[in-house]
Amino acid sequence: GMGSFVFTPEKGRTYYAEVTYRKNEKRKFRLPEPLRTGYVLHAEQLSREKVGIRVETNKPITQDPLANDIILMAQVRGKEMYSEVIDMPENRTEKILDVSAYPAGVCQITLFDGRGIPRAERLLFLRKDDWPSLVISGLNKEYDFRKKVETEISVALAGNAIAGGSYSVSVAEFSDSAQIESSVFTYMLLNSDLHGTIENPRWYFENDRQERREAIDLLMLTHGWRRFRWESILAPDFKWPFFEEEKGITITGKITRDLFAIPIRNAKVYLTILNAYNDYFETRTDQKGRFRFDNLDYPDTISVVVEARKPNGRKNLVIIVDENEFRPAETQTADARAQMVLAKGDAWKYKNVKRIDYTYNPEKQKILERSKDFKIHGEADNVIYMDDIPEGYTDMLQVLQGRVPGVLVQGNTVTIRGPGSLMLSNDPLFLIDGVPVDINAFRSLNPKDVELIEIIKGPNASIYGSRGANGVIAVYTKRGEFMKRGFLDFKMLGYATPREFYSPDYSIRSTEGINDLRTTLYWKPDIVLDSVGKSTVSFYTSDIKGTYVLKVEGITADGKPLGSFAFFSVGK
Template identity: 30%
Template sequence: MPWKKNFVNYAFIAAITLLITAFQSSGEDFIQFISNKLHRYREVLPVEKAYLHLDKPYYVTGDTLWFKAYLTEGSLHLADSASNLLYVDLIEQHSGRNAALKRVQMTGGIGRGEFVLNDSLPPGAYTIRAYTNWMRNASEDFFFRKNVYVFNHEEKVAADTPAGKIDLQFFPEGGQLVADINTRVAFKAVNEAGFGQDVTGFVLAQSGDTVASFRSEHLGMGRFQFEPKTGESYRAFIKEADGKVTPFAFPKVHDNGFTMVVDNLSNTLKMRVICYAKIPGKTEIPVHVVGHARGIVAFVANGKIGSRGLMMQLPTAELPDGITHLTLFDDGNRPVCQRLVFINHSRSLNVHIKPSKPEYKPREKVDVEVTVTDSAGKPVEANLSLSVTDAGQILQQPFDQNIVSYLLLSSDLKGFTEQPAYYFDPAKSERKIHLDYLMMTHGWARFKWEEVLGDSIPPAKRYVEQGITLEGDVKRNNKKLTEKTALSLFLSNDSLSTFMTTETDETGHFTVYNLAFSDSLQLRIQGMNKKGNQSLSFTLNPFDAPRASVVKIPFKPVTVDARQLADFLKNAARDQEISKKIRENRERLLREVTIKAKKETPRDSRKLYNSADATLKVTPQMASGYMTVLDMLQGRVAGVSVMGSGMNAVVSIRGNRGEPLFVLDGMPVDKALITSLNVYDVESIDVLKGPSAAIYGSRGGNGVISVLTKRGNENYDYSQDIVPGVLVTKIAGFHTPREFYSPKYTPTSPPDQNPDFRSTIFWAPLLKTGRDGKARVSYYHSDATGQADILAEVLSPAGQPGFGKSVYPVR
């Protein structure tokens, strides 16, 4: 049954009170206190989670990496979070360099995109990340991350890298070792590549006696019983394959404190929590055990730890699937022990993938039906993405991350989770105890109790983005502004043209939020008041991507079979060579076409006349020395006299008594408008005398001065405009996703002689199931024979994830 949005399950608490004999009278007050604190924290700093479904686990240079993006809120995994902009970037692991960045527009928590892995991209290990601006308020450990490898066409499978130096850490259950209290100690060993490493070892006391031994059971993890003694200290050692013994630090033993042991495996409907304490002068200590799942309180149990400890039987039927965080609070309401447990009632969605036939032929049409149901077997309307790959080229990674394992497990753990889907595979009988090892060796780190219980929560430094943010700084004469300044912005592209205004703060900083446009926009920004505008300078702040940690020892983060890799690289090279030849043929055809004709200069529609008696072309260098158009004319055109300057200038053309007719972009205007023009906006000045001016009739009797502006020219390119006090540039918008190309091989289609060995046979990121819980797709298989893998990832609007896979043979 779905998890209700209660912050405290009071019915659950009532059941617990029947099982615990000693309670503080202030128990209800503590329940309200802790619930309010967590609720307040979630209001101020709510969590978002991002997830990417990729079409395959590894690629080759020249390939395309396709992805589907899911964005949820962090507590209930509702599919429509607050942010509408998701950043997806590709990080080169050995250098930490950001190789590519996409701004993905999210609609209802759903988006898509791709990275074209150009030949210029160095082969090697990469990490693809996904995060929102709001997610950057928390640790970057909670960004979505996935390791991929980009091969080159000549690469071969390298031999396995030796494990190298091993790191071994110990984790006492509950958080600490207390003298003379028997507890359990978990451990985890990892190699230099960050993967779990199997180890065998022992623990020695100061006397040199062996007091415990241990052996890892799964991915370098395991646990053992241990009872530390008063005044004793311990060291751990591992035995390596060559017989070498390596020492490691062992946790410190505390004379006083609390311990907490949790059994979440013996009974599927209840968990048993056992608490012990050793505090001088106290025989009974009132305590609280708080359980919360993703920041929402699930239960609060109260009791007293006596000389024989305290045992609680806590029902789990109403807890949500995923990680529940247990905290033991002492009588001063201080957190003293913590423990993670995983609840799995199998409430994830069931995804059944059914091809229409038991087997297919190369290039045959494939029809696939995907059915999504809940745990009760009822159909579910959901959003899903589906990938089909050639199993002869692409080896699906063992127990690779999927949307279920990520949302319920990995997204709430700090650090790398190896083979996360293993813990959700019903065929693995030991998965539950191995998952408990994982819970003991990973800590909850999304918040600290001190922050939650404190009177003031630090405000978020970054905001929720629902569109593109334009941010920059304005200076006057290269100095910071001392007052607010109004700005005008003109944004345009082929399909959009808009004008808006904004204002800087007192220091000259300005921000424009929630711009919604794809690809790029041309931006023109300037001050709105004429006074001092030319002394303004503008700087746009580029997007500052989070720094990525550098992996010191490069490794292949994928498992690849030598034969499959050879086929993959051979077929990729062949497909790219075919595409290259097609492009070359098209270019050759274009070069063979020769067009001969006399070039005609297009007539400027602003000119009534065919030619002028004199033309002055205005350059930025020329304009920089003058205030008005008439000042530029002075002494530059024979027969034109300009007396005075600025607004008071008097103009005449030799042989005429009065002032000439002034024309601006083909329209007669008065002299005042001409003298008020910005000289940097002027393209050229034409002077017409005598007969040339006759086309304007009697108005041109004293000659004509025709001013042509850059903006009046229909071919004017704002990006070439250099004007003091004005910034013209382009800004990036939402990524415009490409469509996945899938060829059609119908009986009526002309035969295609080019071989088709796509590694990604089909990619459908935007599928939806109907009321019957079904979605259907059709595509044509490639020339490959063997087996095809189908993977589907699903998320319902209510936040229930699902994952399914299937195969079909091709002969």
């Protein structure tokens, strides 16, 4: 239950609320300590169009004009509807707000002192008369098994039809009141603006009687102060979140030189969508070597080819396509100290660090033979076959970590046989299918695309000259062309192809002898009302006897959420 009481606290005293439960059990809750000075904010909705606000304070008047001012702000759904700086020479002020143009929903009224520090907050729920009604008509109370149900959905305001919008319909066996207690209507107008649990939010909107209005006002009081930091929001350097409007699928990336990841600006980039489309797009990189293809609209998984050329027409470059950031998989790897010991060759002292030794295997020998097309060195000092690595890795550094003696992975760096220079770089040479790349390109590889990793150390790496002085880490992909110069192909996830909800048609098909055990009779998520604001829905009942609920939810073309439901029974 909810309720309210009014009292005036005295400074220096401590107050408790004593609650008596059903079994005469009593518990005491300490109330906030009274402040010596402060503010009182009172607000109530006088009518549909007017809200009355009264502010009082016992703070002494000073020579500082800011200390005598207050700031009132009202907002609905995050949109500021009113703000004003008010002088309080008599420590009291009253204000009448015209809320006729405010949208329906939770109105948050916040009181700041003259220096912008929030001191009090009050929530009010604004009801509106100009709200459309969603009506379900033509539905009978009872239906027999496997009979056709046809009903009409309509939306209107003051007798005028409202066309368009987006609505969904579901018909399922009624099993719990939770199926009807909440909807997109109650969520957008109530739940989304309040913290905590709201029991049966639909109850507050069943009618507009005085008891419901008083109850929803108590709900605003008990779910009021949300304790977010206004100071950071009002700061001049506050960075408001920016979400770019999505009009389609976007492919972004960058073009760099073979070595040192130097961006190439003004490079031509070509995108080809294969499969049955063969669509072709062209763009150029910006000053930072980045490219972008926007508003792509393709279903399912499609094959994509990205090609690039330098301004002079050459293809000796690297194409890197941006991918979604995934949380690294949690894997069991050696800790930092064990890795330091491993780099010194004492791995046998630590049980959680395993050295990988390989015996002859015909399949692995074939993998080595395929890699010869991309390398100039001979036999590698260490070889990691990705078939031996457990699934779940999302970063190539995780694959290396703790698996090869003498290779140390610390954060985003890799060293072979420990640090070798205090002044120069200690990074090894990274090769992907024979193409030199930097560590960023190495990390951008998907471990699932890699077939083999070779580690070349000491004299064996001398064939690569000074670049191999710190060792070589050579990666070979399964396709053998992952780093083909000026060319990159991959699979891209397009939009999911919607599946049609199965609903039998017993008027044209006989299914005698087959039990129809459906408890969800119908579902359609994309209903659009016609020009007169109506849509017809039809489906067949099943062989399951019981009570069913037809639930309609949606949003009008101008953004007003609606919801309605109706019951019927199956089987006499």
